[in-house]
């Protein structure tokens with residue numbers, strides 16, 4: 321297989337260094353395999369650094385894409401539609417920036433448009449792009465809400481995320497079944513208890529697993 325001589329997003333990394341090649345990333349994973357006490361040259365592990373590089377490219381493909389662009393492309397004028405639009409319980413997988421452990425959960429996104437609406441799949445794309453980066457759940461929640469607010473300029477945006485953090489499950493305190501719930505309410509969702517309550521009742525009506 322051809323080795324691509326580029327970093328995961330084909331650009332200089334955020335710390336300003338030169339792009340890291342796939343081969344360099346594979347070497348780093350080989351070092352970690354040795355560090356845990358393994359022989360990276362045994363049959364079962366020979367292809368593992370390459371698989372890890374490809375997995376990481378998938379986990380972190382969100383650095384390549386601009387979520388604002390996704391929303392900008394598709395907005396349309398609507399004749400006076402001003403009811404709540406809700407994307408319910410869309411699944412996501414992300415990774416925490418403290419342990420690079422999976423964060424697995426669901427997102428509810430609601431907004432009340434003011435002239436502009438966007439296809440519901442575009443909201444799911446915004447969730448996808450931000451989740452395919454190293455994250456903390458609080459920031460993921462805020463980024464989704466703020467991006468919709470900035471681009472669509474709706475009357476309000478509401479985002480709720482419920483997620484399990486594998487850094488709590490497979491290490492550290494070793495607790496299963498605990499969800500972290502975060503929310504961000506903007507515009508009418510913050511100002512009106514009725515609007516917020518309507519959205520939260522939709523969130524709470526959904527089974528989350």
Ligand SMILES: [Zn+2]
Nearest residue numbers: 416418419487
């Ligand atoms: Zn963590």
